Amino acid sequence: MSAGPVLAGPDGRIPDMSAQRRKGGEVMAPIRVGLLGCGVVGTEVVRQLQTQADDLTQRVGAPLELVGIAVRRAKRIPEKAAELGVPESLFTTDSAELVTRGCDVVVEVIGGIEPARSLILSAMEHGASVVSANKALLAEDGATLYAAAEKHGVDLYYEAAVAGAIPLLRPLRESMVGDQVHRVLGIVNGTTNFILSRMHETGAGFTEALEEASALGYAEADPSADVEGFDAAAKAAILASLAFHSRVTAADVYREGITEVSAADVASARDMNSVIKLLAICELSPDGSTIGVRVHPAMIPRSHPLAGVGDAFNAVFVEAEAAGQVMFYGRGAGGGPTASAVLGDLVAVARHKVVGGRGPGESAYAQLAVRPMGETITRYYICLDVAEKPGVLAQVAAAFAEHGVSIQTVRQHGHADDATLVVVTHRAPDSALAATVAHLRTMDAVRAVASVMRVEGDLES
Amino acid sequence: MSAGPVLAGPDGRIPDMSAQRRKGGEVMAPIRVGLLGCGVVGTEVVRQLQTQADDLTQRVGAPLELVGIAVRRAKRIPEKAAELGVPESLFTTDSAELVTRGCDVVVEVIGGIEPARSLILSAMEHGASVVSANKALLAEDGATLYAAAEKHGVDLYYEAAVAGAIPLLRPLRESMVGDQVHRVLGIVNGTTNFILSRMHETGAGFTEALEEASALGYAEADPSADVEGFDAAAKAAILASLAFHSRVTAADVYREGITEVSAADVASARDMNSVIKLLAICELSPDGSTIGVRVHPAMIPRSHPLAGVGDAFNAVFVEAEAAGQVMFYGRGAGGGPTASAVLGDLVAVARHKVVGGRGPGESAYAQLAVRPMGETITRYYICLDVAEKPGVLAQVAAAFAEHGVSIQTVRQHGHADDATLVVVTHRAPDSALAATVAHLRTMDAVRAVASVMRVEGDLES
Structure with missing residues (x-):
């Protein structure tokens, strides 16, 4: 059987049925879009809605009509309206009213927990699908948003919440949903990656590198969400939820930032032909019964594919x-990349409004528990200042053995009063490794624990 | 407003509504799946359907029931049934009958144009959504399949057709659909990447490296689809169609394979601190009015991210x-990776059968024309054996100038009768570059054009 002739038009060409479906001879009613927030991302979303209007109409099957833009401060409206070439009347400071105005889709790019959550819930209650870039809210209370989306029969999409323009959540939610994910590991915070990259390039300390990041606009006025690892932890929670079909919130994520990473740590890493990266790691336990979710700086060999991810880029395995x-790689932040992800979601949920259907809802059936960090199996790099006396190595080795930690390599540098022991362990429970370090700090033979860092991948020794 | 208390259960926890939606107290009717083909990929699909049955049921919202497996030869059935632990009665050699059996989804992994096309069209006519891994068919006649899917209100998904397990088509069709794609560039054929990688590592010629690839199972008995670039060209057509919302078929793609790549070319690349890769390149012309789609070997600098993509891996920018x-990176072929992509699609289309809705149909509204290769702007590396006589360089330079091709760098090696000129051009229309090479071949001063290769990225000179 060949359907060619049956389906082809009189000219022998197959007509583009998608266009026909969308239009069907009549003009489609526009999809009403409300925008919450007009900062860097919101501004870029409005720009793209303008410059790409015709393409977006074709891709959705109906025009996207921006019905309102909610901003916090009235006095910014004239300037924003002029900048974007839209009437001032499109702006409002009453975001609560905007979401009740019969929007088909509400795009939320204000961030933070409240009022974002209340606005999203109200928008859904009023029949709007929601596109959000709000990693903090999704990581803290995604379940409430999903439940509301389910109740009101609308979509909840948030690709922009993790890794900006890099398609990552849709691949996890949909492309790889027929597979069993074992591990998600990556660099998901551009600010800290920039800072660590600069520390490696220039030998600068953390504070100096942070100042440079701020000056270049890579770090916010209050950088704590980035440098303390909160931003990466929220993203890790979202990734773990999707990868393992379980509810994981930001509070479940073990978190260490990069504020304690010193120039000496960076120098140690260089000596090991390694680099320090802030990693987000979500992994299934070997028996598949629990998951570990953690964010912390780690030493990785230069040969590791993530070692070459510089500047403010993101990359996730x-x-x-x-x-x-x-692996997925690209720009994880910035107005353009984030707007790209928001608009992809906007097209998807708008298309659902036109042709029917909904995207996947929450998938948390597996209900896997998050295991404590102490039970996570990991490896440590430890650098000790020791007295060069006979028997020191034996005492140090005994301390590791006492906690059941096996040593992979040990190197001794210097001599007399200036000796250094560099130890890389085999894999062991994090609690045993932490207890070993605490023990080492109490030993007379150990002058100082100069550097402790978790290790991912095989370091050269 | 806070919807928390409204939505939470008596225990204060938000119930997992997705599970509730799916089950609603009653047992969902199974989704009937017919499988066409039980080679490497089909076998792996059946295995995953068995080992992951419970997870897939949860993710789809209903159990997936394999209702039949069509194979070509009856005599293979007992062996296959035993290998997979399924009854022989599940198998049939009557694929045409299987697709009329009231399947909800038909998975096609037999490849080739016919009978795959007729079977898919018949399956759709009988109400089945289709998941296919068939790049050749999609690239030759995707429009017919899309039109049939549209007519019968079913889904057509084919993530596995390009780059195996790497989520690439869904990101293009959905995640990045709100953006304007300028270029897709990548390594999409694992066999040729393995062969070229071996030629670089060992200095082997093409024939020798192909033999090694065959021995290791990386190349098929008839390797022409891979080494002549047909496989990559089909994938390029699919990528260009999705990226530029236009109909591009395999016949539109300019195609050169790797059979002419010599050990001398590889040595030349090494001298330029470069590697040779078979690239698929889909790009919008600068004015956005046409697209170029091509597959050919190209010299890229070792610093280019694609240069490090070794073995049989795929990577696409x-x-x-x-x-x-x-960037997307991973295994582009093999039973496991391909089955992973097939199952992701299977879950998606099965979910649509459970909860309603359909994925995106064909998007070809832009109808951009494919420009001829001669109009494509590219760069050449040219290595010439020349007589070392005064004025040769001037004659050669004049030939480039005559065709309007600007030289970026020229290097002269050796002397007397054994001189070599290595020229890297600036960007120029491919036709001008080709005409220059043809001209050079006619010149007395040029003994031989030893190597010609297109260049992507900035070579070090």
């Missing part, structure tokens, strides 16, 4: 049973 | 207006 290892 | 550059 997903390891799955059948797929093997898949 | 997508460059878009707002997103910037995004």
Whole structure:
């Protein structure tokens, strides 16, 4: 059987049925879009809605009509309206009213927990699908948002919440949903990656590198969400939820930022032909019964693919049973990249409004528990200042053995009063490794624990 | 307003509404799946359907029931049934009958144009959504399949057709659909990447490296689809169609394979601190009015991110207006990775059968024309054996100038009868570059054009 002739038009060409479906001879009613927030991302969203209007109409199957833009301060409206070339009347400071105005889709790019959550819930109650870039809210209370979306029969999409323009959540939610994900590991915060990259390039300390990041606009006025790891932890919670079909909130994530990473740590890493990166790691336990979710600086060998991810770029590996290892790389932040992800979601949910259907809802059936950090199996790099006396190495080795930690390599540098022991362990429970370090700090033979860092990948010794 | 208390259960926890929606107290009717083909990929699909049955049921919202497996030869059935632990009665050699059996989804992993096309069209006519891994068919006649899917209100998904387990088509069709893609560039054929990688590592010629690839199972008995670039060209057509919302078929793609790549070319690349890769390149012309789609070997600098993609891996860059550059990397072939992509699609289309809705149909509204290769702007590396006589360089330079090709660098090696000129050009229309090479071949001063290769990225000179 060949359907060619049956389906082809009189000219022998197959007509583009998608266009026909969308238009069907009549003009489609526009999809009403309300925008909450007009900062860097919101501004870029409005720009793209303008410059790409015709393409977006074709891709959605109906025009996207921006019905309102909610901003916090009235006095910014004239300037914003002029900048974007839209009437001032499009702006409002009453975001609560905007979401009740019969929007088909509400785009939320204000961030933070409240009022974002209340606005999203109200928008859904009034029949709007929601596109959000709000990692903090999704990581803290995604379940409430999903439940409301389910109740009101609308979509909840948030690709922009993790890794900006890099398609990562849709691949996890949809492309790899037939596979068993074992591990998600990556660099998901651009600010800290920039800072660590600069520390490696220039030998600068953390404070100096942070100042440079601020001057270049890579760090916010209050950088704590980034440098303390809160931003990465929220993203890790979202990634773990999707990868393992379980509810994981930001509070479940073990978190260490980069404020304690010193120039000496960076120098140590260089000596080991390694670099320090802030990693987000979500992994299934070997028996599949629990998951570990953590964010912390880690030493990785220069040969590791993540070692070359510089500047403010993001990169994430997903390891799955059948797929093997898949990597995603790109710009994780910034107005353009984030707007790209928001608009992709906007097209998807608008298309659902036109042709029917809904995207996947919450998938948390597996209900896997998050195991405590102490039970996580990891490896440490430890650098000790020791007295060069006979028997010191034996005493140090005994301390590791006492806690059941096996040493992979040990190197001794210097002599007399200036000796250094560099130890890289085999894999062990994090609690045993932490207890070993605490023990080492109490030993007379150990002058100082100069550097402690978790290790991912195989360091050269 | 806070919807927390309204939505939470008596225990204060938000119930997992997704599970509730799916089950609603009653047992969902199974989704009937017919499988066409039980080779490497089909076998792995059946295995995953068995080992992951419970997870897939939860993710789809209903159990997936394999209702039949069509194979070509009856005599293989007992062996296959035993290998997979399924009854022989599940198998059939009557694929045409299987697709009329009231399947909800038909998975096609037999490849080739016919009978795959007729089977898919018949399946759709009988109400089945289709998941296919068939790049050749999609690239030759995707429009017919899309039109049939549209007519019968079913889904057509084919993530596995390009880059195996790497989520690439869904990101292009959905995640990045709100953005303007400028360029897709990548390594999409694992066999040729393995062969070229071996030629670089060992200095082997093409034939020798192909033999090694065959011995290791990386190349098929008839390797022409891979080494002549047909496989990559089909994938390029699919990528260009999705990226530029236009109909591009395999016949539109300029194609050169790797059979002419010599050990001398590889040595030349090494001298330039470069590597040779078979690239698929889909790009919008600068004015956005046409697209170029091509597959050919190219010299890229070792510093280029694609240079490090070794073995049989695939990697693809997508460059878009707002997103910037995004990269996808992973295993592009093999039973496991391909099955992973097939199962992701299977879950998606099965979910649509359960909860309603359909994925995106064909998007070809832009109808951009494919420009001829001669109009494509590219760069050449040219290595000439010349007589070392005064004035040779001037004659050669004049030939380039005559065709309007500007030289970026020229290096002269050796002397007397054994001189070599290495020329790297600036960007120029491919036709001008080709005409220059043809001209050079006619010149007395040029003994031989030893190597010609297109160049991507900035070579060090």
